[in-house]
Amino acid sequence: MSHDTLSDVLRTVRLRSSMFFDLACGGQWLAQAPGSRDIAAMVMPEVDQVIDYHVVTRGECWIAVQGEPPLRMREGDIIILPQGDPHVVSSAPGLRADPGADWTREMQLHNRPFRVAQERMPIPGPPSCGGEPGKDYEVSTSLICGFIGCDRRPFNPLLATLPRLLHLPASAGTTWGAQFAQLAASESGSRRPGSEALLERLSEMMFVDAIRRHIDEMPDASTGWLAGLRDRFVGRALSLLHENPAADWSIDELGNQVGLSRSALHERFVALVGLPPIQYLAQWRMQLAARMLRESQSSVLSIALRSGYDSEAAFGRAFKRMVGMPPATWRRKQGQSVAA
Template sequence: MSASDPLSDVLRSVRLRGAVFFYVSCGDEWASVAPPASMLGPVVMPGAEHVIAYHLMARGDGWAAIDGAPPVRFGAGDVVLVPHGDGHSISSAPGLVPACDDGAWVHRMRNDPKPIPVTYHHGVVHPGAELPADEAAAVLVCGFIGCDVKPFNPLLGALPRLLHLRADGVGAWVAPALQQAVAECRQQRSGGSAVLERLSEMMFVDAARRYLASLDEGASGWLAALRDRHVGRALALLHERPAHAWSVDALGREVGLSRSALHERFLALLGQAPMHYLANWRIQCAAALLRQSDASVLAVAQEVGYDSEAAFSRAFKRMVGEPPATWRRRQRRATAAALGAASLADASATRADPNPGTATDAD
């Protein structure tokens, strides 16, 4: 683990997986409503614990909104993300809703080659169709990012319900890179889907970094804690050496605060005590080891700072809901099932386009 970058530690440990599913061309008036990720996730990213939707405005402009919040306008090159999985809408004007779209086509076309072209025009959706380039008032690339929530994902709760990334921000490379990758994928170039997946993940990392940089001085939460001079250093130490026999006194000495002052700073920024955070991070590290290695439960327990297998198993079950060995078996079955589903989808795509190498560069 990194000695000074807890954000990278968490991003690695929660297993980001990206995908681009829809290439959306829109007429003069258009609207689309997406259900909560808890309903859509099992269809678009089977096996992912949590799904974050995102929309890149490749051309034109529009509005994005989640329930209970004012709409946000986003223009060409902008990206909007929905980190907490809220149901949301995107449209050409605030308040527009599609005349008829029950979403059944998403289920029906889930194994079609990606990205799936979709057209919205005057309240009517045409999945599988695409407007000619010169007729589209707006073009969007819509995709999803999957990640783990359990055992411990402090980043997710630190993000807003709707995150708007402007094209003129630090990560201005995101939009053109995604558009180029989508063009390659639509031309069925080898490796196009893999490029899109990695770019989707990089876009999310960039979003987290930009949101961190934008936080006000008085902000709270995990990302704000990373910027705090003392708590940020303490978090880096806990991530660097999770197995160390830390105490609040020892941690305070390392970062230049008294025991009580460090405790209060943790509570103010994170809502939890330092040793509580450490216990959560140890279990998250243990989960990664259980997933990625064949090490015994005892070896994993010792690797993350537990003296006995029994104490570790109790802590793991308390946080995750089942013993570590049982959890490991279930995770591996789920991974095997997801790989099997991906292989079937790839086979379906190959049957749909038996000569992917013959596409030209024309869009």
């Protein structure tokens, strides 16, 4: 593939990360996390979608998402929750915290790292120590927990195709994920200047590595954007659209370049990606335009032309149809959000 479509999407949806806390856990313990949308304004207020991840740097534990069987995690394992589901990390499967516990308020009152060390149940969550004040519990499990953020709107083809849980076992070999687990343990423990910034950049690499491993392990019958990326014909079509999104593409021209008839390409693209090629292109153009509106001082007309539209009016109608407001209004609201 001449154009790296996955990298293009990750850049355009503004992938970035935030290290947030360490957990040093002892006895019988749990850390119960709400859905990322419930805490997004607190942990990464400038992003649309917050993705949780956990790295086991010592010992082992269990993670559970509602509707999914508990998953055992061992030292060096990484778990990513792309959809930001509420979940529980605990010393044993089946543990739950007090439903009335509000650990988010306590999180704001405590410095990092947090220590969870409890011999009785339940406990309210990451920042709460419970037990006797000042008692030093023996640590049996340590984790690095963080958040990765990206744009969900106007169009992020990657998010919908990712599962609720991405598990990167430590035994899978020397990958970015395995190296990140080792570095996370080292840097978190050393507390050297720049450690947090270093881990933030490395966690983005870990996330990209997780997606690549997920692509490699997907069954042949898989559908979704990543499956389309892997397909010989649809992957080539996606590459062409991303390489030159402002071009006046037609299904006939696209079919000629990938080596399929227009009907065969349409059918194959819809079966894998979930929408026709030209509709996909229209939505991707809106994502590109949104980034330019947010990050540049270019006029709306200039952005319209760079996005493949012949006029500001045509672009404005398309943008409002997808985003719900005119480009200038959306840009102003984004500026207000950043300022806030």
